[in-house]
Amino acid sequence: MANDPITAGIVDLLRACDPEAARVLEAEGERQESTIELIASENHVSPAVMHAMGTCLTNKYAEGYPGARYYGGCEFHDQAEDLARERAKQLFGCEFANVQPHSGAQANAATFLALLKPGDTFAALVLADGGHLSHGLKVNMSGKWFNPVFYPLHYDAGHPQFEQIDYDAAREVCLEHKPKLIMCGYSAYPRTIDFARFREIADECGALLHADIAHIAGLVASGEHPSPFPHAHVVTTTTHKTLRGPRGGLVLTNDEDISKKLNRAVFPGMQGGPLMHVVLAKAVAFGEALKPEFKTYCRQVIANARALAQSLTDHGYRITSGGTDNHLMLVDLQPRDAELTGADAETWLERAGIITNKNGVPQDPRPPKTTSGLRLGTPAITTRGLTEAEMPTIAGWIDRVLGAKGDDAVTSEVREEVRRLCAAFPMPGAGVTA
Numbered sequence: 001m002a003n004d005p006i007t008a009g010i011v012d013l014l015r016a017c018d019p020e021a022a023r024v025l026e027a028e029g030e031r032q033e034s035t036i037e038l039i040a041s042e043n044h045v046s047p048a049v050m051h052a053m054g055t056c057l058t059n060k061y062a063e064g065y066p067g068a069r070y071y072g073g074c075e076f077h078d079q080a081e082d083l084a085r086e087r088a089k090q091l092f093g094c095e096f097a098n099v100q101p102h103s104g105a106q107a108n109a110a111t112f113l114a115l116l117k118p119g120d121t122f123a124a125l126v127l128a129d130g131g132h133l134s135h136g137l138k139v140n141m142s143g144k145w146f147n148p149v150f151y152p153l154h155y156d157a158g159h160p161q162f163e164q165i166d167y168d169a170a171r172e173v174c175l176e177h178k179p180k181l182i183m184c185g186y187s188a189y190p191r192t193i194d195f196a197r198f199r200e201i202a203d204e205c206g207a208l209l210h211a212d213i214a215h216i217a218g219l220v221a222s223g224e225h226p227s228p229f230p231h232a233h234v235v236t237t238t239t240h241k242t243l244r245g246p247r248g249g250l251v252l253t254n255d256e257d258i259s260k261k262l263n264r265a266v267f268p269g270m271q272g273g274p275l276m277h278v279v280l281a282k283a284v285a286f287g288e289a290l291k292p293e294f295k296t297y298c299r300q301v302i303a304n305a306r307a308l309a310q311s312l313t314d315h316g317y318r319i320t321s322g323g324t325d326n327h328l329m330l331v332d333l334q335p336r337d338a339e340l341t342g343a344d345a346e347t348w349l350e351r352a353g354i355i356t357n358k359n360g361v362p363q364d365p366r367p368p369k370t371t372s373g374l375r376l377g378t379p380a381i382t383t384r385g386l387t388e389a390e391m392p393t394i395a396g397w398i399d400r401v402l403g404a405k406g407d408d409a410v411t412s413e414v415r416e417e418v419r420r421l422c423a424a425f426p427m428p429g430a431g432v433t434a
């Protein structure tokens with residue numbers, strides 16, 4: 001049974017009218033409640049955010065923007081969107097916000113549509129070293145219809161910034177290829193991003209700077225990572241990762257002319273009707289992120305990531321770049337066990353109730369379906385109330401499961417210990433623990 005009363009209530013409601021859907025939801029509620037979520041891009045939203053999504057705002061078409069809709073009856077939808085936009089601007093300290101993108105990838109696609117023409121060149125990080133598929137993957141629109149050029153990390157193990165962005169090399173790539181747009185911001189990069197440095201490079205080669213802060217948005221909003229403003233011309237993000245809102249996207253800028261292009265690109269360029277129930281939930285999440293408690297939360301996310309990285313290092317794992325500045329880390333499994341792959345580690349840990357994702361490490365000798373690494377993040381476990389005190393325990397479980405190569409007896413033992421910890425740290429909104 002799901003502990004969280006919102007999910008439990010909906011399971012009850014569905015049981016009467018749609019038992020099949022009820023079973024699926026109940027199982028997922030129980031899975032989330034009883035496992036340790038270490039996927040760096042996931043989080044547990046508050047009851048307020050969860051409730052705001054499940055509302056009558058989903059019934060309505062609100063194509064257009066506040067004050068300029070293509071449908072009648074939008075008075076309160078205008079208010080919902082204005083609330084979300086105003087809070088987003090306050091949160092990130094910028095002039096213009098578009099809260100309608102359905103996801104982070106949509107926000108990036110809208111940016112391309114607004115600022116580039118098919119065939120135009122843009123620069124992004126080598127995808128295998130931490131980038132996102134919307135930053136130029138061959139099978140993604142960004143890689144099919146545009147011309148990505150890639151900048152590297154430092155790959156020399158003796159370099160003081162080993163596995164961190166090689167800004168000088170990025171500058172050279174950009175001066176050579178003259179991209180119209182430079183993207184920074186990543187999916188698996190554990191270090192602070194120097195937005196000012198990227199802006200210098202952009203200015204030098206006549207490019208616009210696009211910061212995609214999908215992962216670190218919560219840390220940026222709370223001042224725990226430097227802001228991309230005033231350096232970036234466009235900032236995109238998801239709202240569901242460290243920002244702890246509903247699943248969705250957001251586009252921000254300080255430039256009025258660019259804001260108009262972005263608005264037209266989101267609607268009618270990319271999307272039809274906005275998901276207004278999600279827009280209301282974004283407003284609620286931004287309201288939460290504006291509170292002092294959110295800063296405390298983000299600080300704990302980072303403290304937990306550091307503690308987890310340290311504990312794993314103590315067990316003989318290598319943390320890429322030697323550590324983390326943010327909410328995530330890449331664990332290179334090779335020094336602990338040369339045979340161990342990210343794919344096996346992910347599968348074995350899941351059986352023990354520890355949810356992770358395999359991830360390539362920089363210059364990974366293995367392909368993306370296997371990999372030599374795991375990406376771990378602390379946003380979700382920090383929401384559940386875990387602190388540095390629990391990180392050695394989690395690292396110890398990870399090492400026990402991987403050291404035993406997923407052995408059933410060991411995995412079952414750890415599964416039970418994980419259940420006990422989860423019961424002591426319920427998900428937000430959960431009632432009395434089981």
Ligand SMILES: *Cc1c(COP(=O)(O)O)cnc(C)c1O
Binds near residue numbers: 104
């Ligand atoms: C997660 C992520 C996105 C995309 O988010 P979706 O909501 O899944 O489309 C975009 N950029 C980066 C860097 C990300 O990590």
